[in-house]
Amino acid sequence: MNLEIERLDNGETKILKVNGEVDVYTAPQLKEALVPLTKQEGAKVIVDLENVTYMDSTGLGVFIGALKSTKEYNSEMRLVSMHDRVRRLFEITGLDSIMNIDTTVRGGK
Amino acid sequence: MEPFRMDVNKYKEMLQKYLYTKDENALYQAGQFSKQTMRHNILPEEIINIHIQSLKEIYPDLPPTIDDSLNFLLETMISYGLAYQEFISLREKQTELESEIAVAASMQQTLLSTKKPNVPGLDIGSISVPAHQMNGDYYHFVKDRHQNIGIAIADVIGKGVPAALAMSMIKYSLDSLPETMRNPSQVLQSLNRVVERNVTASMFITMFYGWYQYETCTLHYASAGHEPGYYYSAKDDRFYEMKTKGLVLGVSDEANYEQVKVQLEKNDTIILFTDGVTECRVGERFLEIEEVLEVIKAHMHLPAQEAVDKVFRHFERLQDFQLRDDFTLIILKKQVS
Amino acid sequence: MEIKSCVKIRKEWDIVSARQMGREMAKELGFGTVDQARIATAISELARNIYLYAEDGQIDYEVITEVNRRGIKITAHDNGPGIEDLGRVMEDGYSTSGGLGAGLPGVKRLMNHFDLQSEPGKGTTVTAIKWVR
Numbered sequence: 001m002n003l004e005i006e007r008l009d010n011g012e013t014k015i016l017k018v019n020g021e022v023d024v025y026t027a028p029q030l031k032e033a034l035v036p037l038t039k040q041e042g043a044k045v046i047v048d049l050e051n052v053t054y055m056d057s058t059g060l061g062v063f064i065g066a067l068k069s070t071k072e073y074n075s076e077m078r079l080v081s082m083h084d085r086v087r088r089l090f091e092i093t094g095l096d097s098i099m100n101i102d103t104t105v106r107g108g109k
Numbered sequence: 110m111e112p113f114r115m116d117v118n119k120y121k122e123m124l125q126k127y128l129y130t131k132d133e134n135a136l137y138q139a140g141q142f143s144k145q146t147m148r149h150n151i152l153p154e155e156i157i158n159i160h161i162q163s164l165k166e167i168y169p170d171l172p173p174t175i176d177d178s179l180n181f182l183l184e185t186m187i188s189y190g191l192a193y194q195e196f197i198s199l200r201e202k203q204t205e206l207e208s209e210i211a212v213a214a215s216m217q218q219t220l221l222s223t224k225k226p227n228v229p230g231l232d233i234g235s236i237s238v239p240a241h242q243m244n245g246d247y248y249h250f251v252k253d254r255h256q257n258i259g260i261a262i263a264d265v266i267g268k269g270v271p272a273a274l275a276m277s278m279i280k281y282s283l284d285s286l287p288e289t290m291r292n293p294s295q296v297l298q299s300l301n302r303v304v305e306r307n308v309t310a311s312m313f314i315t316m317f318y319g320w321y322q323y324e325t326c327t328l329h330y331a332s333a334g335h336e337p338g339y340y341y342s343a344k345d346d347r348f349y350e351m352k353t354k355g356l357v358l359g360v361s362d363e364a365n366y367e368q369v370k371v372q373l374e375k376n377d378t379i380i381l382f383t384d385g386v387t388e389c390r391v392g393e394r395f396l397e398i399e400e401v402l403e404v405i406k407a408h409m410h411l412p413a414q415e416a417v418d419k420v421f422r423h424f425e426r427l428q429d430f431q432l433r434d435d436f437t438l439i440i441l442k443k444q445v446s
Numbered sequence: 447m448e449i450k451s452c453v454k455i456r457k458e459w460d461i462v463s464a465r466q467m468g469r470e471m472a473k474e475l476g477f478g479t480v481d482q483a484r485i486a487t488a489i490s491e492l493a494r495n496i497y498l499y500a501e502d503g504q505i506d507y508e509v510i511t512e513v514n515r516r517g518i519k520i521t522a523h524d525n526g527p528g529i530e531d532l533g534r535v536m537e538d539g540y541s542t543s544g545g546l547g548a549g550l551p552g553v554k555r556l557m558n559h560f561d562l563q564s565e566p567g568k569g570t571t572v573t574a575i576k577w578v579r
Contacts, residue, residue, distance in 0.1 A: 031311070054395075056434075057266040057315075057384070064360055065311030085395070093315060093334035094356035094364075158480045180479060187487045191552040195538045202538070 002026070005033045013044045019051040022059030031062045034077075038066045043075040050081035055089060067099055078102060115146075115155060121163035128167070150197060152190035157183045210270070214242040217273050221280050226252035228323060230445040234413030236421050237437040245272030246383045246437040249283060256323035259291065262439060263316035264335065264383040275314060278307060293318040293331035294368040297355065301333060301366075304359035313359040317381055326373045326443065331366040333358045336384045339402060341409070343376035348402050351379075373443040378409055381441075385434035391427050405440075413440045452506045453493075455524075461493040464505045471507055472518055476578050485518060485576055488556040491549065492522035492572055500526025500569065510575065517558070517577035525569040532562060 003026035006017040014037050022030055037045045045066075049055075063079070070077050080102040082090070090096045123142065127135035146156060161179045165171050221244075225233050237246050245266075251259040263279055265272040282303045283296075290296060296318045304314055317338060319330035330338075334357030339348045355366040373379070380402075389396045404423055408416040417438045425432065451471075453464040468489040472482045489505060496503035503524025510519050529535050535550055550572070554560040559575035 056388070057264070057313075060357075061266045061311035061313060064313060067360075068310045092336060093313075094354060095334070095360075097354070098356065098361060154480050154483060158478070161479070180483075183479060184483050184486075187483050187556075188552075191487075191555060194555050195551065198538045
């Protein structure tokens with residue numbers, strides 16, 4: 001399964017739209033796209049996960065790494081439009097309590 | 110192995126026989142010859158070379174264009190020969206690595222081995238099978254002189270060697286906890302600090318820790334972002350998710366772990382696992398947790414060890430005997446109330 | 447008796463001249479067809495590395511004679527960027543040129559003797575010898 005990452009920036013906000021499955025094979029690709037963004041002082045990063053149907057613990061690891069880097073560089077990261085199955089992973093691991101996760105479901109669908 | 114000389118005469122004979130008879134047997138001989146040359150690392154250009162030589166001996170008046178074209182073919186084979194040599198050398202290296210990993214895996218097994226405790230009135234079954242050679246899952250039992258037991262089950266992000274290294278760290282941190290530290294919430298807090306200090310930014314470990322008190326038949330537990338276990342109540346004949354809040358180990362040194370207790374009655378059962386069980390993929394579909402519990406329930410009447418073994422066999426078969434993730438399952442069954 | 451000659455490598459076409467020079471010398475020395483092809487391929491690989499990474503360099507050819515054997519010695523040198531990690535370049539599965547996919551480990555296999563000297567920023571010298579069988 002392949003992973004595609006699109007950049008859809010909106011003004012100052014950097015938006016990453018992730019499409020596909022984030023697993024042990026594709027996680028490095030996400031890391032490469034995401035972590036450098038969070039290293040820009042004061043940056044606002046949104047990760048759109050609407051088209052991510054599966055994520056494993058390696059994928060969670062990428063977000064944990066990115067979160068640690070937002071603290072270091074005073075930047076922000078928000079995760080939006082998560083599938084239930086992916087959201088459950090964030091809930092079980094307790095990561096929903098320390099990450100900015102948008103709980104509103106996207107309209108229109 | 111005795112040295113192998115490329116015998117032009119033998120090849121010529123085979124070729125000649127084939128050219129005159131078009132016999133399948135001669136082709137069979139050619140096949141055998143090719144296996145023999147591979148065994149002795151003979152390169153393709155050398156085979157073409159003896160082909161050219163043989164052909165010239167059989168047909169002394171071979172048109173020069175044929176000769177030239179065969180030399181052309183020989184030239185194109187040089188890179189294939191190199192690729193073949195590289196393949197042989199990489200294969201040797203792979204064998205070497207595999208045997209190193211096999212040694213590491215057996216060391217891991219010895220290092221991380223745990224003894225299933227014998228507690229009156231409690232039937233325990235446990236199984237942990239790695240998807241690859243090294244296991245990123247881990248479980249551990251301790252028992253004190255009052256028949257109380259501690260149960261740890263953990264899963265490291267990723268698989269293979271790095272996961273196994275992190276597991277050893279958990280095992281030694283657990284071993285170094287003072288005997289008086291039994292409170293699951295405290296155990297996790299203390300492990301979290303060790304892990305947080307020692308792992309890279311994107312690494313983490315999930316862990317469930319339970320403390321079973323023999324006198325009161327209660328299980329106290331806390332979870333660091335681990336796949337929730339299930340409590341089966343025999344009286345209600347249903348499963349309850351063992352909900353509790355706690356962040357995975359290694360992310361924040363300020364994490365707190367909520368502790369919950371559950372009272373076990375006769376035939377009540379505790380089911381603990383890693384996501385290798387719950388994230389079981391059949392074809393393109395993931396099993397729902399209800400389906401997983403159904404399979405477990407169907408085997409719960411058996412002695413606990415037999416039950417976990419059979420459940421594993423069931424899921425192994427479902428996944429065509431190719432585990433995608435390490436699989437760990439523990440069942441604790443209360444027998445006498 | 448020593449015969450020395452050289453071919454300068456600046457354009458891709460020079461790779462062909464370098465091969466040809468090597469093959470002719472090998473033929474004269476009495477190498478068989480297979481070894482001629484191997485020597486030409488080794489030279490090709492060395493010349494390609496010069497062409498792709500150093501832009502400017504040369505291949506030297508030398509007939510060497512010892513008490514009981516004769517051989518051809520190929521020396522490729524350039525003043526290019528040099529190689530940082532020699533061990534890595536000589537590893538199987540790593541190819542700098544990406545060309546024939548053989549790279550330097552391939553040259554080592556095609557010849558009987560192989561030596562590599564390189565310093566980052568100062569260029570690379572590869573020496574390879576093949577003996578007449």
